[in-house]
Amino acid sequence: MFKEKRNKEGKEREETEYVIRAENVDYTYEGSKTKALDHLNLKIRKGKKVAVMGGNGSGKSTFFLCLNGIRRPDFGRILIDGKQIEYTKKGLLDVRRKVGIVFQNPDEQLFSASVYEEISFGILNLGADEETAERAVRQVIEELELSSFQDQPTHALSGGQKKQVAIADILVMHPKVMILDEPAAALDMKHTKKVNEMIGHLSERGITVLIATHDIEYAYGWADEIVLMHEGRVIRHGEAEEICQDLEGLKEAELEMPAVLRVYRKLIEKKILSEEDRLPRTWENLEARLAESVRTDRSREEM
Numbered sequence: 001m002f003k004e005k006r007n008k009e010g011k012e013r014e015e016t017e018y019v020i021r022a023e024n025v026d027y028t029y030e031g032s033k034t035k036a037l038d039h040l041n042l043k044i045r046k047g048k049k050v051a052v053m054g055g056n057g058s059g060k061s062t063f064f065l066c067l068n069g070i071r072r073p074d075f076g077r078i079l080i081d082g083k084q085i086e087y088t089k090k091g092l093l094d095v096r097r098k099v100g101i102v103f104q105n106p107d108e109q110l111f112s113a114s115v116y117e118e119i120s121f122g123i124l125n126l127g128a129d130e131e132t133a134e135r136a137v138r139q140v141i142e143e144l145e146l147s148s149f150q151d152q153p154t155h156a157l158s159g160g161q162k163k164q165v166a167i168a169d170i171l172v173m174h175p176k177v178m179i180l181d182e183p184a185a186a187l188d189m190k191h192t193k194k195v196n197e198m199i200g201h202l203s204e205r206g207i208t209v210l211i212a213t214h215d216i217e218y219a220y221g222w223a224d225e226i227v228l229m230h231e232g233r234v235i236r237h238g239e240a241e242e243i244c245q246d247l248e249g250l251k252e253a254e255l256e257m258p259a260v261l262r263v264y265r266k267l268i269e270k271k272i273l274s275e276e277d278r279l280p281r282t283w284e285n286l287e288a289r290l291a292e293s294v295r296t297d298r299s300r301e302e303m
């Protein structure tokens, strides 16, 4: 877990350092007896890649909806870029400019006739003039390589294409924070790869990215930090390496240690690899380490 800084200087730095601060957030859906969010606390630094994980119903989507003001906590508060969300028309417009959400189901998000219109809609709605909007939309279409289907009606797109348009929809507004709720759900391998590439793009632009995912291998390979949720609370938050070795936390969040890490540990245990500070994060990393160790052994034999 991250250490807290309690002095005044630390307090001031906190205002600028964290792009998201959720403090004691409670949320209960109307008619429900249980809290969907139960005193949730979380602070996220600018520019981080964060995977939010936890079983179904642990509160990931509800938390995301609170982060851009779609849902209003019953208790507690949320600060975006140091500013508490205000639930007025202006306040909500402001938070939506900063925090964009790509919903799990793109059909909840897309409603315009064509891809081009769809991507323009949000940015025009936020008050951009036609010329600025057009330039931004063209740029995003080019950057995300969507031109081959830009004139198609959104309802005729495949699930993977819809997801790409939904990402473009948000990216065009230049948000500070981008939230993707289970972006790879229901996508085939090709589209998952494409969407993951797009996600890589986002952090390169300095955007803070939060992703809900059940894929621990992906989270471990991609994320700087992992947040584990259980029953509406954050039960762990730390560096990806730390969380992925925390067996108790993983178990509570109904997850398992990434396979690449399990295999790596086995190789250490069997003395096939020697332990280093740096852990392999992907299969490619591990493969490279093995190749390196074979090379070292050979050169030793030749000596």
Ligand SMILES: Nc1ncnc2c1ncn2[C@@H]1O[C@H](COP(=O)(O)OP(=O)(O)O)[C@@H](O)[C@H]1O
Residues within 6 Å of the ligand: 029, 030, 032, 035, 036, 054, 055, 056, 057, 058, 059, 060, 061, 062, 063
């Ligand atoms: N629209 C809704 N109405 C009532 N209860 C809901 C609604 N959406 C989610 N919930 C409940 O809130 C809790 C958290 O759900 P959710 O945020 O969707 O979790 P997750 O995204 O982690 O699966 C669950 O108990 C779920 O049943």
Ligand SMILES: [Mg+2]
Residues within 6 Å of the ligand: 060, 061, 062, 181
């Ligand atoms: Mg969800």
